[in-house]
């Protein structure tokens with residue numbers, strides 16, 4: 001086999017086809033278009049994992065035949081359990097050591113069709129619960145509720161958790177022999193460590209794999225504080241309800257410029273996968289309102305950076321950070337988080353099979369550090385593959401809420417300037433920024449941008465700030481193709497070649513926003529009941545089944561353009 005062909009074999013088929021296409025372009029072929037053959041991972045994509053003794057989480061990939069997919073039917077042991085538009089489902093309320101078999105099938109406009117593989121998953125046995133209390137604990141205690149340990153950092157340092165790790169290094173992408181770390185230690189896979197109020201130090205772990213999730217969570221009504229979490233080459237950790245901050249009044253230690261939650265694989269240590277970060281509060285400092293540009297540059301921390309696979313980042317609150325939530329690992333769900341006051345990009349997603357849903361990104365800082373701030377950004381550069389099957393759904397991006405906010409800058413909304421992006425769905429998002437890039441895709445294949453509200457209510461000095469939804473060629477000139485722009489409310493539209501665009505409503509005068517929307521001055525872009533030119537003027541074809549609030553579409557005769565269906 002020729003070496004070149006051999007090298008091609010290691011690449012995703014879609015990328016191989018594009019490389020061939022690119023070769024034609026370079027050879028002067030008058031066909032600067034990319035063709036991608038469908039490489040649909042859906043039928044074999046279902047994974048299931050017990051999160052505890054009562055909960056199982058299943059995840060699957062987006063089918064690439066989007067035109068017939070309306071929702072999914074999740075079944076357990078042959079019976080329908082739920083219908084959802086998501087690519088994951090959490091089955092709670094199960095019994096310890098209960099085994100269940102799951103399958104997911106497409107519910108399409110033409111009835112149910114393709115299904116995934118089935119998975120059999122057993123919930124954990126009831127595990128043990130341990131307690132850690134910086135105020136009253138001692139490392140000589142047994143970790144019971146009445147005799148807690150002192151701090152989480154010392155629990156790790158004293159080897160009180162039994163885990164696994166690779167025997168030989170570099171462990172690469174895994175698969176090698178594993179040995180037990182801290183054999184016989186009291187805490188084991190499936191157990192829960194509950195933290196009480198006070199400073200718990202740093203959670204640092206390099207090489208800690210569990211067969212069952214270990215949960216590290218706040219005890220009821222308690223506010224445990226960590227200064228940062230750094231985990232590499234790890235699996236099955238669930239972090240819940242923790243405060244992670246460099247705020248000196250909470251930690252008692254001099255602030256450092258770190259990434260507050262850092263979860264990554266490593267070639268030496270091995271892969272990272274199956275991680276949950278939820279209900280946590282992250283900040284560089286509690287109150288950054290007096291920070292100068294120089295303070296931001298010298299002191300802001302990144303929020304969450306995750307290169308692990310099969311990750312759930314849910315319902316976290318991040319304040320006063322540089323980059324908010326940065327995802328480089330496949331099959332990650334980023335849901336219902338808030339990134340409030342940030343200097344970098346609010347969210348980044350550079351991997352396959354990502355869902356960013358229901359997140360709020362607001363109050364962008366311009367520290368004059370040269371970053372082009374984006375609410376969401378993705379890029380495929382330096383030899384990275386095209387990013388496939390990404391959903392951006394129901395997110396809210398607002399440049400600033402308070403006209404008096406210090407260090408205001410301009411914010412790009414959803415900025416995807418360095419494709420390729422393949423099979424993306426961008427729907428139900430509210431993008432309120434004062435930059436022309438509302439939603440921009442440079443190098444897009446089979447992407448759809450549907451039912452978004454993309455407007456600029458800010459004082460505009462210059463018509464160059466007429467915000468747009470744009471699908472255009474890759475920066476190398478290769479055309480985007482097979483994309484759809486539908487049912488959006490926006491100021492401006494910009495698209496090329498065979499992008500289908502219909503049922504979009506353009507409002508080019510911000511002075512008229514109050515004629516259409518409930519309270520645009522306070523960023524309420526729900527439709528007024530007398531917005532007759534908008535209500536029922538979209539199409540239900542390929543529209544999301546629910547709107548940004550979760551109301552079923554359509555209400556009335558058909559779908560309304562924009563992120564919010566009018567429901568009286």
Ligand SMILES: [Ca+2]
Pocket residue numbers: 342343344364365366367368371373409
């Ligand atoms: Ca900035």
Ligand SMILES: [Ca+2]
Pocket residue numbers: 344345371372373374377
């Ligand atoms: Ca950026």
Ligand SMILES: [Ca+2]
Pocket residue numbers: 535536554555556557558559560565566
């Ligand atoms: Ca309607």
